Amino acid sequence: MSLLEVCLTVCYAGKGNLSSGKIISIVAAIVAFVLLLIAGFCILRWKRKNKYNTTNTPSRCSAANDIMTIESLQFDLGTIAAATNKFSDDNKLGEGGFGQVFKGILPSGQEIAVKRLSRRSGQGEKEFKNEVAVVAKLQHRNLVRLLGFCLEGEEKLLIYEFVPNRSLDCFLFDSEKGRELDWSTRCKIIKGIARGILYLHEDSQLRIIHRDLKASNVLLDREMNPKISDFGMARIFGVDENQGNTSRIVGTYGYMSPEYAMHGQFSVKSDVYSFGVSVLEIISGKKNNSFHQVDGFEDLLSYSWELWSKGTPLELLDPTLRDSCLEDEVIRCIQIGLLCVQEDPAKRPSMATIVLVLNSSNVLTSVVPQRPASFFRYKNKSSIPTSELEFNQSRFSSMPSSINEVSISETYPR
Template structure:
């Protein structure tokens, strides 16, 4: 009987030891199986680069859909044309209005890289950016699809003598501030660091409330979080807005966008185009004209005469000073967009005195070799 009791105790001890070990082994096997299953599921819905294929697919438009929406890219639907493509208005079958940017052919960028950059840019959400809805990469085309903004672009309201009165100084000052916030978002506040590379009046759209929205990311470049500068051997851009280091050497950075913003600010204040400037007071372009007035202590003469009945002297002077600081020849002398937004939001902002700015007369709009980008 004692032997039988000892046997039962031995089995109890063995079971007590083996059971937890067996349970642990089973749990380990189950965990490995679930992880492997999850990896297979991830790979089934993600490409090798880690982007969600379902997201990419949701952004793809068939060429036939875009062709039908724009009535086969008819001239009646053409909204504009630039050095990098044409823009058309379109209406999708669900009655949604879209803007279609048909990029010029010849970009050296591969299909996968184009897809990846569009997917990233499409995730940007800011009230002062036009939303990218998708893209098309069929029949050798590179097409970007944007939300449609009902009003025309900023250049229509600041350069057209019949329309310039619609934007008084108060509205122009708000537009300058909101454009600055949009650029700041691209440079610092989104999960990415994006250099627009083609900031100009015709790429600023105004909605029904005259709120500006930055559009046309056809040339945008995405930087790594620690990257500060890029170089291209294909110089593409709009004469009059290109920074000297980009126009001459193909170097671009956040400070290149700052330069373009500075030109844009001076244009909004004066109603004069930098690139089509007619010699005035011995100046050969708008930047040199603004600098001459500043140096002669006559900055307010830059203000468009249509605005002179109702404006803030301090705001106009501050914007002219900021504009001149943005177009300094040395990128290091230009303020960051963080500084610009802060100064615009403060009534008593102290700014450094600008030095003689850069004057760029190089009218090249194309270079020798294709570059990787959304050209």
């Protein structure tokens, strides 16, 4: 029934008993009530619309800002070609399955390292830009900084800060250069690597598993501070994710955890294992996957554990460090290294615990390392070749070293 019909009905029903003034008052009251209902409905609808717009505006702005951030990182190909003398061999710093790395100098005078991705990479433009945006946000003194990228035609280039002292393995496994790494320097390198991995695991915006931590992927600056590089094989996890699986194993034998090498399972504890291997290499000056058997030991890990179990851990120490080391620090680092390479991921400490212990003055008396996972033992159980495995070219395999999959068994509070 319309408002007019209501009014007429009221007038008809009451014309015998009501005065015209009262009828007008009743009609006015009804009209006012209806108008209030309409006004209330309009206000409610406006508030809902305004709330929706307020909620969605930040995300739109964020998306726009992300695009602007990505574009602000883009370099012109001509600028990079000029900086590297057209990618001349004289400027080449290294080469691997991902492509080549060149030294360059920008017009401003800033030195850079340019990673030129192999054209065999199957990564699309959108995926490439997205990963650049993520890695560019990683800011830590123990990570190599990504300055930008270039994406023109078939060229995919990554531009990094230049780190002058090359990689840790160039010093560590060289009989002459190794002498430049006294104990205090090696201890500083161990602590710096630990802080960098802790940042990736717990302090960056996303949980990141490096998956290819080794001496050749740790660069040294002028003060011999370590900077973790090469995020080409890393995996990015949300904060509530803690385990991943893959059917394609990528990485380097001798540094991969057994659960990853044999079953494709990876987590933060995979990086912990690789860190443990690196610690024992830094202490001994010997490379795990080319360790020459000593008294029948299979690898560096088995040799280290045997010395520990016999109560003679200092025999592991690089002979060049005898006069510069602090024995308690060396023993503490050996213990941490052995705890990190336990076969059971749940028995490996978290990086937060490792950093805490490294900066303490006491040896862990309550935790006893068990026999570590043997490189040769799980190599013989696996069909994967023993040489360095091929980089996964479908991922971001162009940075000064790794980013993209994971499996986690976190037993320590974050």
